[in-house]
Amino acid sequence: MKKSPALLGVLPVSLLLAFLAAACGSSAKDDGKTSVIASFYPFAYVVEQVGGSFVDVTNLTSPGVEPHDLELRPKQVGAVQDGDLVVYEKHFQSAVDDAVDQSGRSAADTVDVSAIVKLKPLQAGAEDGGHDDAGGGGGKQDDPHVWLDPENMAIVTKAVAAKLAKIDPAHATEFAANARRLEAQLADLDSAFASGLEKCRTRTIVTSHAAFQYLAAHYGLTQVPIAGLDPTNEPSPAQLASITQLVRREKITTIFTEELVSPAIARTIARETGASTATLDPIEGLSDDTKGQTYLTLMRYNLDTLMKANSCP
């Protein structure tokens, strides 16, 4: 929280010091809570659910910010250094990777999601607009959007609970109970997706960016992304033409847009093909429109949207 210099000028020294202490934030132990730094919303959600009132969670990606191209302020780099636990996914946000590398953190106080879930190679058709920091230094690029599969979120939940229990053993029982509750909710969500998407008239989904491969693969859908992996990329005219043809051929009724990305291209395809548009949320962050929502409610909303668009009875 920034304080204006004019305001600081008239404050007594004691108050000023209090303000400065608050502004420096996330000092680990003074409130007895474990400070956890999460790189973006889905992981912050898991930490909040598992850690409950025993953790202070800092989300490095502010609401409304598109996380792929996140840049960190010096204060956030400091938080990555000082936090009791950091939860992130290597090769998704290079600024976070750099901060973790520089911090000299150990595996004991870091959860790297890319090391505990099974990554899929980037889907064919999505490479054209890849990240500048293509994961794995010249190797094949992996798709980072693992959180859109509830089973992967359950893996993250277990890992976060295990690390929190090591860092704060006095509350291990609470962390384990909270983790079991979230895992049960994720299992319910998984069943709802499996049964909801079992019988659909079409199984192809045209999405704004290539965020839905894990979800699609788990539930037997095929994703056709308009942009590549990074939502700020724009498709070439040839890519647009081939997507338009596919929409007509497969009689797709809905082109999916998303909260944090301009819907202009999706709208163009919809206009040309007579399809409509609907919002499918990659849950990379909350926005003004979704700030009262959670990972679980947004996934339920996504399921409803998919069932309507693909005519799933």
Ligand SMILES: [Zn+2]
């Ligand atoms: Zn994405």
